[in-house]
Amino acid sequence: MSLEEQLLNAMVELEEDTSYELVRKLIQDDVDPKKVLEILREGVERIGERFEKKEYFLTELVIAGEIFEQSAKILEPKLKEEASNKVSGTAVIGTVKGDVHDIGKNIFVTLLQSSGIAV
Numbered sequence: 001m002s003l004e005e006q007l008l009n010a011m012v013e014l015e016e017d018t019s020y021e022l023v024r025k026l027i028q029d030d031v032d033p034k035k036v037l038e039i040l041r042e043g044v045e046r047i048g049e050r051f052e053k054k055e056y057f058l059t060e061l062v063i064a065g066e067i068f069e070q071s072a073k074i075l076e077p078k079l080k081e082e083a084s085n086k087v088s089g090t091a092v093i094g095t096v097k098g099d100v101h102d103i104g105k106n107i108f109v110t111l112l113q114s115s116g117i118a119v
Helices: 003-012 016-028 033-052 058-083 102-114
Strands: none
Touching (some): 003 016, 003 033, 016 033, 016 058, 033 102
């Protein structure tokens, strides 16, 4: 099984430490950080599907958001390195500090930044 598949499985199974370790390995192997973000996004999508089927609950959604957010922090230096070369716009986004929606906002900000949008 490839590292990418391992990361997707670790994300869906909410294995935090394994997910972070795999993100670091993929970066060390010079995998495009946007590809890593896409794997993480797919993992969150699958977790959402499990939530809809009542296999996962709100707690698992929060954990998934946290794994995504912490993984994005690991990827941030590489993403900024790439994005600094091609800023294609600016966006302003916000939520009430500490609000549950803060996790979703942070995920969205990471995706915008990886697309070359200054946030």
